[in-house]
Amino acid sequence: MSTSKSINQFSLDRFLLVLKRTIVLNQRMWVIGFLSVGGFLLVVGILPFISNMFNITRPGFAAVREPAIFFYMLGGLVLTSMIFSELHTPTKAFQFLTLPSTTWEKITAAWFTGTVIYTVVTMASIFVLSAMIETVKGINTGVWSPFFIFNPFTSEIFSTILLYTFYQSIYLLGAVYFHKNNFLKTLLVIIGFSLGFIFFFNIGFLIFGLAQSEEFFINIQIGSQPWFVYAKYIIGTGLTMLFIWLSYLQLKNKQVA
Structure with a gap:
């Protein structure tokens, strides 16, 4: 009885083994992705200093900072959408399904x-990339100030990470649920849900006569105060946990089936 309980309970040791296996199985794709995106951004960042064909008003890492953040979001969602590719491959699915670990350990x-x-x-x-680009800029221009090093410990980056974590939980569910084209199918679901939400949101305003209420829009402005921001984070955290829970249930159903 105690052995059965220990198997069904969450085990840190088993979690670490599954984590290591997940990293090993996806490391090739990660390396290719990081080298491709990093190389592209590096070329874009240093090309103006070795060619006179470009006239960039924000030279150095500042020119590629926003694209780097964009690729952080996009790359993570793409990688997440393929993280259960083994599960959807008939010749390999049994290896994943028969792992001596619980569903929670696999999903976490x-x-x-x-x-x-x-x-x-x-x-x-991104930090290393910024240092490389700024070093090349300093060598080629002789101007070392400002030396724009990427700082991940800012409120802006923290908000970006939280937003990514939210969308990543949705793509985690899509990775378990869909068999093919997980990224695009999950994206279509998000777009469809967003359009539907906007549609019914506006219909509700029309029904209750709020669409033409100037006072209502003033209240919305007031709603952007700190308490509203905290509420947004709380709701976002709750939805993230919900999507992870749904991913767990979906994976559990596949294992039972």
Whole structure:
């Protein structure tokens, strides 16, 4: 009886083994993705200093900072959408389904890989990228100030990471649920849900006569105060946990089936 309980309970040791396996299985794709995106951004960042064909008003890392953040979001969602590709491959699915670990250990390993590990590696990579670009800029221009090094410990980056974590939980569910084209199918679901929400939101305003109420829009402006921001984070955290829970249920159903 105690052995059965221990198997069904969450085990840190088993979680770490599944986590290591998840990283090993996806490391090739990660390396290719990081080198491709990093190389592209590096070329874009240093090309103006070795060619006179470009006239950029924000030279150095500042020119590629926003694209780097964009690729952080996009790359993480793409990688998450493929993290359960083994599960949807008939010749390999049995290897995943018969792993001596619980469903929670599998789903949390996938989530931890796609959020914590991916974010730490990406932020460190952007930091190194910024140092490389700024060094090349200083060598070629002789101007070392300002030396724009990427700082991941800002409120803006923190908000970006939270937003990514929210969307990543949706793509985690899509990775378990859909068999093919997980990224595009999940994206279509998000777009469809957003359009539907906007549609019914506006219909509600029309029904209750709020669409033409000037006072209502003033209240919306007041709603952007700090308490509203806190409420947004609380709701976002709750929805993130909900999507992770739904991912767990979906994965559990696949294992039972």
